[in-house]
Every structure is written in C-alpha cells, then in structure tokens.
Amino acid sequence: MTILNELGAERVPTWLATTTNPPLTADIIAKIVNNLILIFIVSLLVIVVIVVTIAVCIVRFYRQKNEIRESATGPRTRFRKRDKVLFYGRKMLRKVRSISAATGKKKKMISKLTKKFLQMKKDHLPTQLHVLEPAAEYLQEDVSNVPDQRLPPEVAYMLQSIRMFGVFERPLFLELCKHMQTLHLSAGQFLFRIGDADENFYVVQSGRLNVFITESDSSTVTLKVVKEGDSIASLLSFTDVLTGHPQPYKTVSAQALEESIVLKLPVAAFQEVFEQYPETFVRVIQIIMVRLHRVTFTALHQHLGLSSELVTAPRRKSVAFNSSPAKRGGGAHTNVGSYEENNRTPDLLDSDYTGQSQGNAGFSDGSQQPGVVRKRFTAPIMIGASMSAPVLRHGGGSSASLGQGMENTYPLSTTDEDMDEAMSTAIEAFRMNLGLEDDTLVKDIIHIRDIPAGAYLTKEDSHQDSGLVYNLSGLMAVTQRDGDREILMYHAYSGEFVGALNVLTGEPSVFTVRAKHYTRVAVMPTSAFYSIMSKKPKVVLHVAHIVVKRLSPFVRQIDFAMDWSFVESGRAMYRQGDDSDCTYIILTGRLRSVITRRDGKKQLVGEYSRGDLVGVVETLTCTPRSTTVMAVRDTEIAKLPEGLLNAIKLKYPIVVTRLINLLGHRILGSWQQSSSIASSSAAIENQPSHVNFCTVAVVAVTEDVPLSAFTYELIHSLSAIGTSLRLTSDYMKKVLGSSILESANEYKLNSWCAQQEDKHRIVLYQCDTAMTVWTQRCIRQADCILIVGMGDGEPEVGKAEKLLEHLAVRTQRELVLLHREGGDRPQNTAAWLNARSWCSSHHHLQCPKKMFTKKARHSDYYVKLIRTEPNVHSDFSRLARWLTGTSVGLVLGGGGARGAAHVGMIKSIQEAGIPIDMVGGVSIGAFMGALWCSERNVTTMTQKAREWSKKMTQWWRQILDLTYPATSMFSGAGFNQTIKETISDIQIEDLWLPYFTITTDITSSSMRIHTHGSLWRYVRSSMTIAGVFPPLCDPKDGHLLIDGCYVNNVPGLFFFV
Structure with a gap:
C-alpha cells in the first residue's frame, strides 16, 4: 500500500x-x-x-x-642474476629480420583493409616521380672490337697514332702512306740524335724507345718512354719544314730500349698533297696552332703556372718609322715596370672611354687632319666551306675589331708625308711577311692607328677581334695574368707582329697587349686576312712561322714529349687499376669518370670537358688509376707523360708548388664531394648533374614545338656568355653544299664541325623533326641533348625521342618544357619525367608570345633580336648559364624570424641585376625559397610572406594548436595549414626554378636532400623545431623528418654535387 x-x-x-x-x-x-x-x-x-x-x-x-613434480625430479637449477642479465641483454639486441618482415606484412594488410573499409581513393593524389638509376650503359665502357679490315696494319697504326691525319680523306691519307718506311732497331740503337735533321714522323709498331733531352752539362732527362702504338713527332718541327725553315735536333734524342720496329713518314710527303689540296693544308696548320694555343699557352699556364718560360724575348729591332710621336714619348727600351700600379689606364676595348679632353681614346686614323671627316673601314664578310674567319660568330663582347669602327681624335703633329711613309712601310711589311708577290691584296685593307700610352690593344680571355697588328713605332708590352698579378712575357718593338696566334685559331686572346708608350701600329682585320687566305692559302705558313719563331726551346721539348690521341665514343682512355704514367688534357670532346665499388656497383665520379686536366692526381702520387675514364663522345686528348712533368719540375722548381696546390685542391674537392654525396639521398648519388658543355643538340618531342624560335632565343642568350653558333641542316647545305651530308663527305663534315667547336664557346645543333642523317650527326656530336616539349601538352614520347635510347646511351639528356607567357603554373611534370627515365633533370621555360607566331618561323624575324642585349633574368638566359656552367645559385639559411630579411635580400639582388637560377633553403630559408621559386615576383612573395607571418603571430591559433606535450608543445595541425595555404599543395618538380631543401632524418640519423615530391610537406619538415612541433612523416618511406638546420644550416656545397 x-x-x-x-x-x-x-x-x-x-x-x-x-x-x-x-x-x-x-x-x-x-x-x-x-x-x-x-x-x-x-x-x-x-x-x-x-x-x-x-x-x-x-x-x-x-x-x-x-611442486610435487619438481620434488619427484629433484631440485631446480639456479638461474643466477648475472646470467639472467646476459640472457635478456642478448635477447633484446638480437636481429629480428623475420619478425620485422612479418610485422610489415601485417601492417600492409591492416592498411589495405582500413582503406577498403573506409573507401579511401588515391585519385586526388598527384603523380609521384619515380627516381631511377641511369642505364647500365651510361656508366659502362664499350668493349666491342671492330677493327678496320680494309687498312693494312701499318697504315692503321699511323692513322690511330697521329690524329692530325684524321682531317685527310682516306684516299689522301693512303697517298701519304706510300712514302712510309719501316725501320728495324736493335737494343741501344739510336733512332735519331742531336744534329740529325728533324723532318720525319715516327710511330712505334713494336718495342720500346726512350726519348730524352741532353742538358748543357751533358746530363740527360727522360721525356717519355714510347710504347707500341705511340708516336714520336713535333708538330712545331712539322711547321718549320713546311715554312722552309727546317731545324736539326738540338737537345732531343731517341734510343731503342729493346728490339723495335718503327714506322717513318717524311714531312716532305705532305708538301705534294698540300699543293693539290690547299684547303686541307690550311686546316692542318690551324689544328697545330689550336693545340699550341690550348695546350701550351692555356693549359700549361693555368695548371702548371708557366708563362714567360714559353716564349723567347727578342732583341730590340731597328725603328721602322722614325717620324712617329713615339719617338718624342720616350725611349723604346724603357722597362715596363709594374702592371698593377695604374688602374685607370685607358682601355681600347671600352667604347665609353674618353681621354682628357681628347675625345675617344680608341685607335686614331693616321691620315686624320683637323676638319676632315674620317671614313670607317668595313671589310666584306666571307663564309667559306672549309676556312671561315673566326670573326663570324655570336660574340660575347664588342663585335668591332681593332681595325673596325674605332676612331680617335687624338691631335697628331705628323704631316701627310709622314702618314704616306707609314702606310708604305706597313704595306711592304705585310707583303714581305705574308709571302705575297705584290701589294695588290693588302694595300686597301691596312689601316694606321695611333695608340696612347697605357691603352690596351687586347685583354686576356677577350673575344674581341683585334686582327693582325704590326708595330710601326713605339713599344708594346705583352703580359699574362697569374692570379692577381701580371707577368711580362716580352716586349713587342717596332717591326714586330702581334696577334698572329689569335688570327689563326679564332680563340680568345691568351695575352694582354698594352702600349707602353705612344705607339703607331698597322692593323689588318681578321676578316681581311681570311679573304687573302682564300686566294693565297700559303700565307697561313708565314703567319704560323711568326708564331713559332717566338717560342722558346723549352716549348719544342714539350712538343716532342706530348702525344695527340683520339678516343672513340664509349671507349676507355684508361681503366681502374692501370699504371699511372701520364696526364691528359682534353682538346675536344667529353670524358666521364666512373668508379667500380667492391660489390661491383659502378658510380659516377665526374665529367671533364675541353681544357680540363685528367689523371693528374694518380700520376703525381704514383698510384694506380682509381677510376675508369671513358669517352662520352669522340674525344681528342693531349697526353703529358710522367717524364715530361719530371723534366718541368727539374727545370722550373716553382712548378712543384703549383702542382702541390693543384693536388691539394683535387684531393680536398673529391673528399668534400664524396662526403656530401655519401650523406645525401640515393637520387643525388646516381643522377648525373654535370654542366659546362661545348656542344648541345636540340630535339623536339612533337612537331608543334617551335624549335627554330627556341634555338634562336637560346643562341641569343648564349651570346652574352661567349662565342656561340647555331647549326641546322639547311645552314650546312647552304655553306658546305647540298651533298655535305652524304657518306662520301664524312671526313669533310667532321673536320668542319671540329673547326667550329674549336672557334666557339658552345655550338648548338638543331635536329630535324625526323630521324634524318643530320639528326644522327647532331646526336653524335653532342655533349648534352635537350628534349624540348610543350608544357601544356600530353607527356608522350616522340618518335625521334625513342631512338635516342639506342643512339646516345652515354650522353646526358635534359627535358625542357615550354610554357606560354602569362599562362598557368607548370603541372604534371612528374608524368613527363616518369615517361623518360633517361632524362637527368628538367627545366621550365616561360616563353614570350612572339615565339608561337608564324613570323617566328622565319630567320629574318630574329635578325634584329640577335643585335639586342639579352635579358639576364629571362628563362632562356637561365638555361644558357646552366649549359655553360655559369649558373647563379641562392642558398637561404635558417634563423627563424630573421628569415624575413630574405625577402629584402632577394629584392636587392634583383635590383642589382643579379639573376637567380636555382634556390636551396633550410628552415625558414626553405619557406622563403619555395615562395620565390613558385612566384618569381618580389611583390607577390612579399604579400604572401607578410600574411603568413601575421598568422604565425596570432595567439588564438597557437592556443588552439596546444596539445599534451608527449613529443611537442603543439600538434602542428595549424602550422601545417598555414604553410599549405601559403605555398599551395604542389610538387617541387612543378616549380619554375630548380629547388632543394634539407631535413634531418631522425629515423636513420642522417641528412636528407629533397629535390622532388610534395613541396609543403618538405618545407614543413625543414621548419620543424624539435620539441615545438612534431616530426613530419615522409610519405615515401615513413621516416620522421625535422628541421634541417641541425645538420647543415647553409647547404651551399650541394650546388656543386
């Protein structure tokens, strides 16, 4: 109830x-x-x-x-404490491969089931770049043996040993070999000795010979030991015989060390051939002068520090013209003195120089009188099939030659009779020294110029055409730069010529020529000289004799010791483990160094191009070869034997210091590179990244690529760096004839292409759209191949592109994607690269709209463009600098809030006219660098950096991001969101500029370099301060990444890896 x-x-x-x-x-x-x-x-x-x-x-x-069971079996064994610790310690430290593998399988299974249950899809994820190692052929030499059965063994030996004969067509070479003789030497017998006539080429077919020099005290020094297949010859002696000035052996002798068979070819045999084929004769002389320029004057000076030792200072000659103002300017034999004390001397290379109330301080025409308007000289431009003037190129400096377009109003006190006498003296001097019968060819092309004291005629490494200069009166000092000081080579007195070597080779000047006193000279422009040479080829001999007679006896000894060899594409120059008995200097072509590890894996060490010294470390340290060096393409090399280096060290001990310095830099550089590579990812290790190319081939992916416009824009940008040349099939047929691409003209085409490579800093080969004979020629000649496609097109492999995998397995290939100006940001780059595993890297180029117009297909449209100054900030200039090894890299270090200064620094760099070609960063530098690479606009970058900085200082964001401090104070979710909103969810390979960032991998305790993948993730990882934000998981391998400043705060070295 x-x-x-x-x-x-x-x-x-x-x-x-x-x-x-x-x-x-x-x-x-x-x-x-x-x-x-x-x-x-x-x-x-x-x-x-x-x-x-x-x-x-x-x-x-x-x-x-x-207990009942144990009592029945007896007492239990005691497990002592120390044994227990040892047991459990081993148990914890043992390897658990099988368990980890099983765990991994379980994790994958759970992950698969989870994704299937939650219906997760990967459609929204961007395409990931698959980094692959280079093909095996890329690092492997060609060991196939295909001898030429059509040539007798003796002829093959001669052809292989003396590469200079490669410029001859086969019938001409066989004609030469009719004069060849075979000599049999017993041990101890002399092949030649001091006093014998130096007028033969020798090639050792079997046995060994010792080539040595005899000093004034009767002591002997071995230059080289000649083995089977090597040659004994001096190209300078070859020039002497052809010019009619043969010389006997003065210090060099050759003696057989064992029974030997030697092939002998008299130099006189060449004279008969040259009478019939003067074009070949001109090319041979140019080859000799190019070798003298690159090996003797450039390589030996740069690497061994030899300067004044290479030339002979002449005695002072009589004054050829006494009415010159130089007579009143001071004695002609006044010492040059120091070349560093006067930093404001007038420079005739600078068009904006003005003297003290004297107008332009260039060369003044001697016939100039007050009130008379002087006429500028303009020589006709000649393009020949086999001997084109070096002035015909896209130059990096002023295009005016020393005798063209330079005027001076310097007051002269000479009369018309004086100038007429000076002109008569100059014409007679040129006629006699060029070996001409009359003055018809020279009297209208020579100009008289007056040079004020201290003015430069030409500067070292200058591409300006100074022509052939004859000193009428006065004194000129010829110097060469060695570090920060200038070394006097010799004085050029009245009656002497200057600039003969540059006229013959077309190379940049190796000397600086400056007027010590007021000097009057006569100038023959290079184009005018080549015009005479086309009519009278023998003038080349006389100009070559002007160069040769200036050389010291020491240079002739060097010339006997050096060999000129040829390495076919894919062949090994030497192999790992071989004896180190010589050093090599690259004349043309490209070499690749590869090391084989103990596990049999091959790794790329480096690449070498024209002018580099190869194998010097092993030669100086007398150790076996540490790497295998092979030819990327057909390569010509000069070989410096070990005996020659020892002879140089004995004669000039100062060279030892230079060699020690060179050796130290090589060892230190290899150590830094190896340590950097060892600490980087496998992608950096295996992908080739070598630049400074001499020849570049350009291939289009599809026919809609404006390839001609692309090459014109690129050659325009290359012209600001050095002399460059663009070659197409139409141009070749126009210059060399319509049949030049036929197999019968193979030697002629090879010779002409080698000549252009000798004359220009870089040669651009534009391939045809189909795989024609010309396209195959371009690929064979190339140090690097540019594969050009449209960025907004489909990433399909073109027809010509597919054949590259078989034709150029060892050549570096680069992908270039073109984008229209004002278009969208690059996308889907990973798909392009995944379809082309043979590409080493990629380049995004924003192209002007004019490239895609119909007018751009015609060459006349770009004639005006070539004459304008290229924009150093354009993408084409960036690609040009990358090809020539002159790129400008920017590395931004860490520093937290101090990274805001990076914005102002980039703005100042742009205002100073300094381009930025590639960017790397760490911590806050990674964020700022990513902003610049994605925007390339200071205003936009500043706005985004300001907005992000404001978000980072908002307290409510920090409070909402707080978490239980198990691994960090903040969860990192808000931090991730701010970075992702600022730089967008894009891939690193889709940035306009090459970019990398550094992180610290706490899973493997190593440094990581990121050059592809999700941009915001790796930027966030590189900004992760330990204890403040949690580590970010690498989506590729699951490793945990934090701030890269813990391992390298300013990673500038990685631009050289």
Missing part, C-alpha cells in the same frame, strides 16, 4: 484507484535510484571476489602440482 501511495492516483491502474495513499515525491525517486546503484555495485563486487577466489584456487592447485 505504501508503494501505491507513493506512485500517485494518476499513475495507478483503475482497479486500484480507490486507494487513499499519498503520491510520490522527487526525494523518494532519488532514494530508489541510489538503492538500485548500491545493489548493482555490491553485486559486482561479489562477482569479482568470486572470480578472484576461483583464480587463486586454480593457481594454487597448479603450483602444488608443479
């Missing part, structure tokens, strides 16, 4: 409605609930007690059972 009263009348059924108990209240209901909870807890405790009691009973039962 009580319960019914508490429930209330309205809650009770009708049959109880007659009860009179009072209704329920809230307190009564609460008491009921509490009672129920108490009953539940007590019941639960009872159950727990019952379970525990049962468990204890079971345990006790089994313990008693075990």
